[in-house]
Every structure is written in structure tokens, then in C-alpha cells.
Amino acid sequence: MSFLDKAKDLLNQHDDKVDQGLDKVGEAAKGRFAGHEGHIDNIVDQAQQRTGAGDTTQAPPPAPAEGAPADEQQHETPPPAPPQQ
Numbered sequence: 001m002s003f004l005d006k007a008k009d010l011l012n013q014h015d016d017k018v019d020q021g022l023d024k025v026g027e028a029a030k031g032r033f034a035g036h037e038g039h040i041d042n043i044v045d046q047a048q049q050r051t052g053a054g055d056t057t058q059a060p061p062p063a064p065a066e067g068a069p070a071d072e073q074q075h076e077t078p079p080p081a082p083p084q085q
Helices: 003-013 015-032 037-050
Strands: none
Touching: 003 015, 015 037
């Protein structure tokens, strides 16, 4: 197992700590490079998505309400095709 493989395994095992570290680095960068907050946020978000199970610092998406239609049912169905002659 190479050094990079071991590093990747450690990053995946401790994804929550990696995400917290990326947040801290992003905040420090915002202090140093004022006016580029949006760019820094985008870079931090991309880095968090590429490590482990994604961004562990974000709240999970809300669960659908009871009785709400499934995603497939929320989209309009296309109109039926005209009859073939």
C-alpha cells in the first residue's frame, strides 16, 4: 500500500474532521482575501464533496412530509404521443 493510498484511507475514515478543517481553512482565507468570500466558499464546498462521504457539516436534506408524492410523481408526465396512422 502506497503512502497516497494510506492517506486516502485516513481521510475517508475521518471525513468529519477533514470537513471541519476545511471550514477553518476557508474562514482563515476569507480573512486574508476579503472580497472573495463566494469563491472561497465554492472551493471549500467542492473540496468537502470530494472527500469521504461528502460534506458532513451540512444539515441533511429534509425528509418528505407524510402523504407527499414521491419525486417521480411530482414531475409532470409528458403528453401522450399522437396515434400512428
